[in-house]
Amino acid sequence: MDLILRLFFLFSLFLSYASATCPLNFNILSNFSQNAFFSGNVSEQCQQARQDLHLVLSEYLRTNGSFLPPANASKDCWDAFQAEITSFGSNFDVRSACGYDNSSISRGCLNITTRQQFEFQVPSATRNTMESACNQSLGGSACTGCSATLSSSPTIYLRENSTFISNLTDCTVYPSIYAAAILNPGGPLDPNTANCLFFLNTVSNSGKNHAWAYGAAAAGISVSIALGLLGFWYWRRREARKKKILAERLEGLGSEPSSMNPNSTLVRFKIDEIRAATKNFSRENIIGSGGFGNVYKGVLSDGSVVAVKRFKNCSPAGDEGFVHEVQVISSIRHRNLVALRGFCTSPGSLEGHQRIIVCEFMPNGSLHDHLFGCWAHRRLDWRSRCRIAVGMARGLAYLHRDVQPAIIHRDIKASNILLDENFEAKVADFGLAKFTPEGVTHVSTRVAGTHGYVAPEYALYGQLTEKSDVYSFGVVLLELLSGKKALFTTGQAQPLHITDWAWSLARKGSTLEVIEQDMENPGPADVIERYVMIALLCAHPQLHCRPSIDQALKIIESDLPVPQIPDRPLPLIADLEDIERTASAGGSGRLSSRSGYQSFSTEKSSEARGDSQHG
Structure with a gap:
């Protein structure tokens, strides 16, 4: 000593x-x-x-x-x-x-x-x-x-x-x-x-001093040697007990996929635990729904609040792949990604085969709720929108850059952007993501995604890349800025896509008109314009014109200039007046604003007319 x-x-x-x-x-x-x-x-x-x-x-x-x-x-x-x-x-x-x-x-x-x-x-x-x-x-x-x-x-x-x-x-x-x-x-x-x-948060024990910490560390060294063997013995005993509990659960659930990893930290819930948490899948507990099934708010036996996603039309034949999928997803952790806590599979004669995942609960719902749903009357202020935009980009960048092999989400939309108690955005529902080798273009025979958010090259040809997600990100960013849905109708009942509408305003120098009216505490005009132009660049219908999500994030978080945006092909939804006006606009357009902010050039692209059109 x-x-x-x-x-x-x-x-x-x-x-x-x-x-x-x-x-x-x-x-x-x-x-x-x-x-x-x-x-x-x-x-x-x-x-x-x-x-x-x-x-x-x-x-x-x-x-x-x-x-x-x-x-x-x-x-x-x-x-x-x-x-x-x-x-x-x-x-x-x-x-x-x-x-x-x-x-x-x-x-x-x-x-x-x-x-x-x-x-x-x-x-x-x-x-x-x-x-x-x-x-x-x-x-x-x-x-x-x-x-x-x-x-x-x-x-x-x-x-x-x-x-x-x-x-x-x-x-x-x-x-x-x-x-x-x-x-x-x-x-x-x-x-x-x-x-x-x-971006630093204070801690509750801010009064600690380093001398005490070093003294405690020195004392810990002397004690740790004595406790080492005892700790190792305890660990072996605990692991044996965990395996025994897991075996009992598997026995209670019947036959289970052979690929289940007994060392996984993922919790495998019993169907009775899920029923108790959701009040037997009560309609009052439903907080979301979609083509996959319903999402319920649940309270586990330890008091923690979770979101329970219950898939419909399942069969035991798919459990092997399902278990592998959730194991992969549970290993992906980032502050801007919704964490997966556990899952459940269970046969049932009355309700059919059950396949369920349990995720962390987001108290502020989804971005869709705040823009178009139950909380739309409480308009988001500019700071919250900026925070959400950055959070979306960071979560998506992690999937594209830091996960190997990269994960393409394929269904980025406002309802898949969830908000925690601090309005920190978290990307959800990447359970159907495809894993692709770096630099390889994936051509899918099954197009996943939601109408209005899917990139043209993916919707038309099944060509899937990371930039397909970038397109969807641009659409959601325009929704966030404007308060309009991806697909909406004008006062004359004319169907319109948000990217075509925003582009038409930007081309004539009215970029600020994209922003939702009566927004609380709007930011400076030049900053607002930057966000609109970044969204338009990401949602460009031509794949090669879009940045990577990493590049878009750097532009958002720094003072880097937004690159020149090439002109867009004719929209799929267009009337004769739109076509004539677009055809008569020759040469390079200049995007300007009343704020005097630096203009962004648009370059006419001759080959654009022959490419796939966006709707």
């Missing part, structure tokens, strides 16, 4: 020395949630590291007037940051995993290192606009206004010449660092400010 205490003392001295020459105070991070470091997803871990560092730099600017630490302190600052991450109990190596070198922590935007240099670069009128929006508690709609202002007004004065910036603090984050440190009265450590500008 004496040796352990000495080692602990030397380790503490080492940590003190590592941070001695670094002026940044990384201890403030203990006040904020660091859960992403334990996610196992490198992208999320690096994002957590960037958010942490931006908060620390903002506090440094507030107390010292500098955006960045001195170059000769770069390595010491990295070491101090790494030590702080280690103190959280994570073994994540931020430099090697995220690809940063020592100097990247002291490089910034346009060689701006001090508050005075920033204020010289950004005119006082623009800074006054920033202050008006951000000089308040940044909760609720105030955050929306501040964030929108910071993403637009100062950025024209902070543009890098290079398209690739390797440092952590590029020009897009400087306004947030400055606003939190200088303009906001609560400073960067205020919970609302940290959440709004750096």
